[in-house]
Amino acid sequence: MSTKDIQQLIDFISQSGLDEVNIETTDLKISVKRYGSGVPTAPATAPSPAAFAPVAPQPQTTAPSAVAAPTVAAAPKAETSNYITIKSPMIGTFYRSSNPETPSFVEVGDSVTEGKVVCIIEAMKLFNEIESEVSGRIVKVLVENATPVEYDQPLFLVEPI
Structure with a gap:
């Protein structure tokens, strides 16, 4: 599967x-x-x-819960209405850098272009680079490093250029 x-x-x-x-x-x-x-x-x-990871002798995969991701409620809707959300395309573990010794792919205030890697999501021991689909400036990182994320969960807020 x-x-x-x-x-x-x-x-x-x-x-x-x-x-x-x-x-x-x-x-x-x-x-x-x-x-x-x-x-x-x-x-x-x-x-x-x-x-x-698979568990011997029979491989086992436990999927995270199917609870909908919480919405960003801290900021009023008027403030975030002009921002674009980069969402998780899969379930997995969110990482801001390729390893603990390297700096994050993006920080708040950084400019991103379409195709720029913004994070990595590990799913079933595969590390998937997540690329920005928009050009703009990172306004907010919505997920803590090394935490589980759900499919379609908001990861970043981007102010379009």
């Missing part, structure tokens, strides 16, 4: 109203749980990259 298939499954489950789905085949096990209507709480620690 590809990452895209898993994303589509989670999207389907989130729209279906189901609270929990378990799928198990001979070489894959997926468990998707949705939290109740209350506000989800963040885990105390970020899951390690091993959380997406």
Whole structure:
């Protein structure tokens, strides 16, 4: 099952109203749980990259919950209406740089152009470079480094040029 298939499954489950789905085949096990209507709480620690690794003797992948990403409510809508949001194209772990010793790909105030790498999302031990689809200036980073992100979750606010 590809990452895209898993994303589509989670999207389907989130729209279906189901609270929990378990799928198990001979070489894959997926468990998707949705939290109740209350506000989800963040885990105390970020899951390690091993959380997406196969488990011997049977590979196992645990997909994050299908809870919709929280919206940016701190700023009034009038202030953010002219900003463009760069969103996560997949589920995984968000990283601002390629490794802990290197600087972040972008900082608040940096200019970005279409195609410039803004972050990396690790999904199932694959590191995917996420490129900006717009040109502009980074106004806000919406996600902490090394934290899990959901599909379509806002990552950055960009003021278009």
